[in-house]
Amino acid sequence: LQLPRFDDVNLLRRGTSRVRVKRCRVSSPDAFQYLMKETPLSNCERRFLLRAIEEKKRLDGRQTYDYRNIKISFGTDYGCCIVELGKTRVLGQVSCELVSPKLNRATEGILFFNLELSQMAAPAFEPGRQSDLLVKLNRLLERCLRNSKCIDTESLCVVAGEKVWQIRVDLHLLNHDGNIIDAASIAAIVALCHFRRPDVSVQGDEVTLYTLEERDPVPLSIHHMPICVSFAFFQQGTYLLVDPNEREERVMDGLLVIAMNKHREICTIQSSGGIMLLKDQVLRCSKIAGVKVAEITELIQKALENDQKVRKEGGKFGFAESIANQKITAFRMEKAPVDTSDVEEKAEEIICEAEPPSEVVSKPVLWTPGTAQIGEGIENSWGDLEDSEKEDEDEGGSDEAIILDSIKMDTGEVSNIGSQDAPIVLSDSEEEEMIILEPDKNPKKIRTQTISATQVKAPSKKPVKKRKKKRAAN
């Protein structure tokens, strides 16, 4: 995204005040430092979210203890994975290197964790601006993974006092939609479980490091898998939610993170936000965390097994396979499990059960060089212009395509749209007028629509100003 460069400009604003446009310091042609503040949270949203939480309703239809969909996919290298928690995405990569050990720990390997908040994750993340959050997340991850001794560092020693393995875990946040900690901890542990280091053999004084071709790489020895579970508290600890969304994170009062493994051992607890938590609240949270961690660990095991199976069988693996090709125009949405047992149905569930639309193939019939026809066309209806409707028809669109008024596609006649040579794709209908309407039609007619007769409140504020622009263009 190339942003325009703007210099210091002094503007006179109606004689009252001078407004200066921010100066951009450009050090190199592609090193734009553009400060973007994140969208402020309006009072309206805050109020709505809190009220909804009081009624135990979440924006996406989850229950209070529900996690979003977790998807784990692996890359071609060992130790590379992407974890998607809803829309939050973290990329994890593990690498290793032989170094000399620390002086006071001569027989232990070195672990190094690094989480980076990429600028593509959120507009608020910029090179200079993320320090608080970054430090907090990094410290939490380190405590969770290093202090819990989930990796056996003694096994990383090659020659005591001289050569040990340094394992480096790099995590990159690719998209921020809430709950970075959980996603990052899952990514870290999955990447570590997936990683294979080169095999080393020591015979007396000789140390042989085998390359990947000579001997199969060896997995790390991992005792247990600590996973962080986040709890967001609202209204001074009255209401709690598991796996907060980005919106929910903005209005929360405090956050409690519990890192646990599937043996119900707590590895780390951290409470931030300064809310006062009661003893039984914390106990309840730890019980919930136990349940969630068990589920997530199972999911991780399954994903690792699947990947191993695919690699062994010689099938295709890696991101190119696991991240499916999605066309931008695809009529598909993320399916989230939604419990609608006692409430009205939500849209997502219904989309999952609806069948995908059938393919529409346009077959142009070539009449003469330069003239082709698609479809039969309909009766010329210059008389009734605004009554006909066009439906959405895209590459995977529905079969019904009601062609907009006055396209007369007879033999040999070139429509006034222009090219009949190329197949005409009727794209998003309602806003594009493919043809200029009847010239003596009054273009100044502004239609204000009221929604329906059942509407009790004030009419909707929705003046149709689109037409104005078309007129200007005309």
Next chain:
Amino acid sequence: YVPVKGDHVIGIVTAKSGDIFKVDVGGSEPASLSYLAFEGATKRNRPNVQVGDLIYGQFVVANKDMEPEMVCIDSCGRACGMGVIGQDGLLFKVTLGLIRRLLAPDCEILQEVGKLYPLEIVFGMNGRIWVKAKTIQQTLILANILEACEHMTADQRKQIFSRLAES
């Protein structure tokens, strides 16, 4: 979103400085809104606008060289539905293309939505929609439906609406 003169947008007030409000419209710069640009506002009679409020207004100045300016008043001085948007309700974002679809004349989606329950709805060309219905559940359903309409065919949409109308 790139501000365009004449576009009606929903903005969030971020700052109040002297005579003008700074309103975030989702563009590269916050737009400025003078306190006199409301219906019936005079120097003595200031509009009741707080930081964090939602504003529905239109742009009078929007080009690439200057900071955009918006007003909540039309050329005759009438509000025409613009101004501060009420306190309740939910604000959510959709794509710009969907907004244009919804604002087209004879939009099917809107007619069907209107038959479901009574509601108030405001569309901003910057991709923001404000919805308010009687209960929170209904508001959430509306928000989800409108967001999902992006990806649905007409058939799927009709299915959903018929299901909702039944329950």
